[in-house]
Amino acid sequence: xxxxxxxxxxxxxxxxxxxxxxxxxxxxxxxxxxxxxxxxxxxxxxxxxxxxxxxxxxxxxxxxxxxxxxxxxxxxxxxxxxxxxxxxxxxxxxxxxxxxxxxxxxxxxxxxxxx
DNA sequence: CGTGTGACACGTA
DNA sequence: TTACGTGCCACAC
Numbered sequence: 001x002x003x004x005x006x007x008x009x010x011x012x013x014x015x016x017x018x019x020x021x022x023x024x025x026x027x028x029x030x031x032x033x034x035x036x037x038x039x040x041x042x043x044x045x046x047x048x049x050x051x052x053x054x055x056x057x058x059x060x061x062x063x064x065x066x067x068x069x070x071x072x073x074x075x076x077x078x079x080x081x082x083x084x085x086x087x088x089x090x091x092x093x094x095x096x097x098x099x100x101x102x103x104x105x106x107x108x109x110x111x112x113x114x115x
Numbered sequence: 116c117g118t119g120t121g122a123c124a125c126g127t128a
Numbered sequence: 129t130t131a132c133g134t135g136c137c138a139c140a141c
Contacts, residue, residue, distance in 0.1 A: 036123055047136055048123035056122050067122080075122055 017046060021054040024113060028066040031089040032111035033104055035070040042113055072103040 024039050036048035036055070048070075055067055065082040068074060072094065074082045083101060086093060092108035093101035 037125095040123090046138090049121065049137060050123095052122045053138070054122095059122075064122080069122085070124060077122085 017043075017050070018054045018058055021046075021051050022058060022062050025055070025059070025062040025064070025067050027113055028063060028111055031091045031109070033066045033068055033091065033106070033109045034111055035068060035106070037070050038110070038112070039067065068104060070106070072106040072109075074103060 020043055021039060024034070024042060028034055034042075036051040039051045040047050051067070055064055059067065063085075065075070065078070065085045068082075085091075086101065086104065092105040094103050094105045096102035
């Protein structure tokens with residue numbers, strides 16, 4: 001448990017759940033990703049929006065760029081940083097009309113934790 | 116206690 | 129392919 005994933009402030013009951021979400025996020029291998037819904041489904045509790053909430057609050061301490069939308073679109077406002085990570089990790093990307101990487105190729109990059 | 120909002124997902128057009 | 133409506137759930141007002 002790294003210090004940086006400690007809640008900034010008055011976190012309450014969400015802390016336990018947040019811990020599980022962050023555990024999963026930390027377990028995502030280099031070059032692969034999970035969607036918010038994937039994590040919620042794997043945990044068997046909460047939902048995509050709850051996972052998104054956890055990531056919004058405490059995601060800074062983990063590989064946040066490996067947790068994205070189910071359609072492979074990138075985190076709004078952090079596309080530049082995310083693309084840089086994907087490029088160095090070799091994450092499978094889909095190209096847009098200009099031949100530039102725009103979103104993650106979920107067919108190849110999606111990862112599921114071992115049961 | 117109702118209403119609005121959000122780092123979402125999905126069906127439909 | 130994108131856009132919109134709806135379901136979902138926690139939280140701020």
